[in-house]
Amino acid sequence: MAGSDIAENDVITIDVVGAVKKHVVTAIITAIVVIAGVCGYTFTRTPQYTATAQLMATYRGTTQDTNANSYNAGSSYIQSQIQTYPQLVKTESVLQPVIDNLGLNTTVSDLAKQVTASNPTDTMLVEVSVEDTDPKTSSNIANSVAESLRKQVTSTLYSDDGDKIVSPVNLSVVQQAYVPASPSSPNVAMNLAIGVVGGIVLGVVAAVVRDLLDRRVRQSSDVQAIVDAQVLGTFTRSDVFADVPVIISRPASREAEDVRRLRTNLTFSDTGDDRMPNVIVVTSSSPSEGKTTVATNLATAFAESGSKVLLIDTDVRNPSVAKKLKIEGTVGLTHLVTGQVTSQEAVQRYWKPNFHVLPAGRQTMNPSILLNSRAMKSLIRKVAETYDYVIIDTAPMQVSNDAAVFAKEGPELLLVTGLGVAEKRRLRETDEELETLGIEPVGVVLSFAEQEKQKDNYYYYYGVDGEKKSKHKKDGAAK
Known part of the structure; x- marks a missing residue:
């Protein structure tokens, strides 16, 4: 049925089963192409390994800050500061020391593409993840980035012309990144499942669309x-x-x-x-x-x-x-x-x-x-x-x-x-x-x-x- 035919009818009844039976070849070819495309994409991708380190932020008050108001103020301060750390991780001040320490042959901008950081909701945690083709390298970089971030937050950010000021935020590494045992991507099982389901769905859609666009009586x-x-x-x-x-x-x-x-x-x-x-x-x-x-x-x-x-x-x-x-x-x-x-x-x-x-x-x-x-x-x-x-x-x-x-x-x-x-x-x-x-x-x-x-x-x-x-x-x- 052509588009003009569709416009001429107020109500269109779509017989999905009938359309698939009539255009079963189209449905099968579409499904095969989709599944083959997903398989090709999955099995030609270079495996990537992801390692994750965790840090925790605490408030470093003075000995006189013992009342409840001081603790509440400190908690609010940390929550406001910790939201900026995921962006701080990708900066030159954090990543350049990592490149220097590990002797990486890369630039800050390229390394930033491998690094992601997040602050889980309602927590004082910062998770630093690094994706690399080598599992050992990913864990080394993740641990190095976590340490560089800790130094930036606890000391460097609060220094003024060489005068070291005690940071009100204490950032500690609570979980180091271990060498991942299996690649994080591509997820073969999930991709194949998506490919099969997507192929079937798109095959049915292709059959229905072809049936709707078919002007002639076929059966x-x-x-x-x-x-x-x-x-x-x-x-x-x-x-x-x-x-x-x-x-x-x-x-x-x-x-x-x-x-x-x-x-x-x-x-x-x-x-x-x-x-x-x-x-x-x-x-x-x-x-x-x-x-x-x-x-x-x-x-x-x-x-x-x-x-x-x-x-x-x-x-x-x-x-x-x-x-x-x-x-x-x-x-x-x-x-x-x-x-x-x-x-x-x-x-x-x-x-x-x-x-x-x-x-x-x-x-x-x-x-x-x-x-x-x-x-x-x-x-x-x-x-x-x-x-x-x-x-x-x-x-x-x-x-x-x-x-x-x-x-x-x-x-x-x-x-x-x-x-x-x-x-x-x-x-x-x-x-x-x-x-x-x-x-x-x-x-x-x-x-x-x-x-x-x-x-x-x-x-x-x-x-x-x-x-x-x-x-x-x-x-x-x-x-």
């Missing part, structure tokens, strides 16, 4: 999220549908069984409430979704079962039934409705005596006027009484609402949706238009579905004598 759940109708059949993406109806060309194929399944589902979906339940209008939201393929194959399936069937091509703007069935289509519906020919001249027999086809014929007048005429409505009522089933192939709803006009008179409407072809926006517009007109589709047919691998199975084929036989086939061998 059944996309259709059912928009159209309140059952999926009655699924036609796979197969070259066999490009030829004449599969029940004629490949009667034992899996595709032919899919057509028969649609015929059966439609039979059981008949509510009996419509005035012409045996008339089925086939349409789609936009062109090239496979509606003519569904219409011709469905009509063939009803004819195969012995029903008397009439297939009508009412898509006079872009007729395709005659081309699909490889029959003459210059004379047909347009001539019959306008009284130029009789039904015997316009209707053709196809494949079986009980299967009749009425092509669209050449366009002779405005299609909307023709298909909305009284003559057209009279024709539909007449053929509904004459035939067991009438299949009407109409123009896509994006082109014209002819299908809605027919369905409003009583026939059932079958909506074809091409997976990977239909746009969610177009399908939503079609559903909203049908809902506005009070038309409920009897069901949805999905076309261009991806074929699934089948286990070994028995497929049926027909011998030259017409007898139904069985033969064991491997995956997809029977077509």
Whole structure:
């Protein structure tokens, strides 16, 4: 769904599980990239060791300072002074003596990057930590920095022109820094855990975002999220549908069984409430979704079962039934409705005596006027009484609402949706238009579905004598 589509809807329901299933490859790739990135970052970093020394500040009063007020004043003074020590640690007066004493080949600014200091809340403690690639060096520097800080606070800071003044603050090292046994960073276990969790979360997010940005209908759940109708059949993406109806060309194929399944589902979906339940209008939201393929194959399936069937091509703007069935289509519906020919001249027999086809014929007048005429409505009522089933192939709803006009008179409407072809926006517009007109589709047919691998199975084929036989086939061998 594109950003413009999102703005058109007040409420968006995000099917996270469905999005992940649909875009599982995206989710997996995203998770792998994130985990690999975290692992690469973790295992390529140089291990760092951290050593920490602790100092404690006390008030150094005179012998006369024995009353409570003096102790309270001293405590307040220390608390105000100790907050500055973390910044004092990084100064040249503290770090330069450390560099000189240890003979370090570094500068004050570089050493300051390795040193951190803190004053834990509500304590008189100062913690000095040093991070280095060598554990022994980190402990040596931490102890040296702690000692240098102690000297600065207890003496140097309070000297004045060489005159030594006793510092009111006594800073003592209470915990020296020991050589760390293990590196402080990188934290392999924590980083890997973050990488796995982050990879999974970002993978799901990537799948959901891709699903939201996807304009096209990809699977059944996309259709059912928009159209309140059952999926009655699924036609796979197969070259066999490009030829004449599969029940004629490949009667034992899996595709032919899919057509028969649609015929059966439609039979059981008949509510009996419509005035012409045996008339089925086939349409789609936009062109090239496979509606003519569904219409011709469905009509063939009803004819195969012995029903008397009439297939009508009412898509006079872009007729395709005659081309699909490889029959003459210059004379047909347009001539019959306008009284130029009789039904015997316009209707053709196809494949079986009980299967009749009425092509669209050449366009002779405005299609909307023709298909909305009284003559057209009279024709539909007449053929509904004459035939067991009438299949009407109409123009896509994006082109014209002819299908809605027919369905409003009583026939059932079958909506074809091409997976990977239909746009969610177009399908939503079609559903909203049908809902506005009070038309409920009897069901949805999905076309261009991806074929699934089948286990070994028995497929049926027909011998030259017409007898139904069985033969064991491997995956997809029977077509």
